[in-house]
Amino acid sequence: SKYILEEYHKQYRQLHVVELTQEAKFIPGKKYPLSIGIKTAKHEVVLLTDADCVPASEFWIEKMQAGFTNGKEIVLGYGAYHKKKGLLNKLIRWETFHTALQYLSFAQAGCAYMGVGRNLSYKKSVFFKNKGFSAFNHIASGDDDLFINRVATRKNTGVIIEPQAFTLSEPAKTWTEWKKQKRRHYSTGKYYTPGTKFLLGWYTGTQVAFYLLVIPAMSYSWQIALAVFAARLVIQAVVLFHVTKKLNEKDLFPWFLFFDIWMMLYYIFFSFALFRKPAASWK
Numbered sequence: 001s002k003y004i005l006e007e008y009h010k011q012y013r014q015l016h017v018v019e020l021t022q023e024a025k026f027i028p029g030k031k032y033p034l035s036i037g038i039k040t041a042k043h044e045v046v047l048l049t050d051a052d053c054v055p056a057s058e059f060w061i062e063k064m065q066a067g068f069t070n071g072k073e074i075v076l077g078y079g080a081y082h083k084k085k086g087l088l089n090k091l092i093r094w095e096t097f098h099t100a101l102q103y104l105s106f107a108q109a110g111c112a113y114m115g116v117g118r119n120l121s122y123k124k125s126v127f128f129k130n131k132g133f134s135a136f137n138h139i140a141s142g143d144d145d146l147f148i149n150r151v152a153t154r155k156n157t158g159v160i161i162e163p164q165a166f167t168l169s170e171p172a173k174t175w176t177e178w179k180k181q182k183r184r185h186y187s188t189g190k191y192y193t194p195g196t197k198f199l200l201g202w203y204t205g206t207q208v209a210f211y212l213l214v215i216p217a218m219s220y221s222w223q224i225a226l227a228v229f230a231a232r233l234v235i236q237a238v239v240l241f242h243v244t245k246k247l248n249e250k251d252l253f254p255w256f257l258f259f260d261i262w263m264m265l266y267y268i269f270f271s272f273a274l275f276r277k278p279a280a281s282w283k
Contacts, residue, residue, distance in 0.1 A: 073156040
């Protein structure tokens with residue numbers, strides 16, 4: 001990476017390369033390099049992405065920066081995955097889309113609770129005012145979701161969902177790789193604020209309970225059960241049609257009922273990760 005960046009610097013003189021000659025032994029993950037980068041940055045607005053991400057357009061910086069209006073100090077963006085063939089790719093993209101639907105909608109409703117490091121921007125003043133990542137330096141993950149969970153407010157967080165402001169990254173290629181990634185992500189959930197855990201728990205619980213209660217309800221009155229199921233399906237279809245279009249995931253919409261049932265199983269399977277001790281290291 002050092003030599004690649006040095007070559008880029010010859011062409012782009014504004015690129016400032018920082019080489020770390022030592023590591024922080026008791027700060028796992030990328031929090032230490034991130035903190036040094038943020039501290040070294042010359043200007044107030046910091047725009048973050050991951051090493052395996054690319055901007056969806058050359059207007060990525062411009063569009064994300066446009067979110068800092070009316071006192072906003074944090075801007076949340078959408079980090080999508082490249083579209084590829086296969087069921088695994090669709091499942092990964094749906095879960096990513098569904099997560100974005102939650103955190104972006106919550107933010108627009110004044111209840112921002114997380115962001116993703118693939119596409120996230122905030123001001124240095126927010127970072128240093130809240131002592132950076134010090135509250136959870138002992139956890140390998142959390143430099144994006146846990147940080148936003150602690151510093152976001154109703155007034156200081158904005159959302160940018162223009163396709164030109166998206167980023168794209170490579171999805172996991174195997175089920176094992178994806179499962180390991182999701183377990184690491186969910187292991188930070190126990191550190192969310194109580195209010196966030198309640199809202200997310202309520203959302204997840206109602207989705208799981210809905211499907212678990214369908215069969216008993218059918219035995220009681222299949223007409224009522226079918227009417228409730230149909231009403232929910234129609235509302236979902238209307239909402240998801242518009243949101244998949246906005247987030248450029250239209251090819252997933254025809255599968256939404258299958259994905260919705262799959263998400264119930266997904267929640268049950270990964271619920272155990274909430275009780276796991278976060279990994280001491282992150283590769």
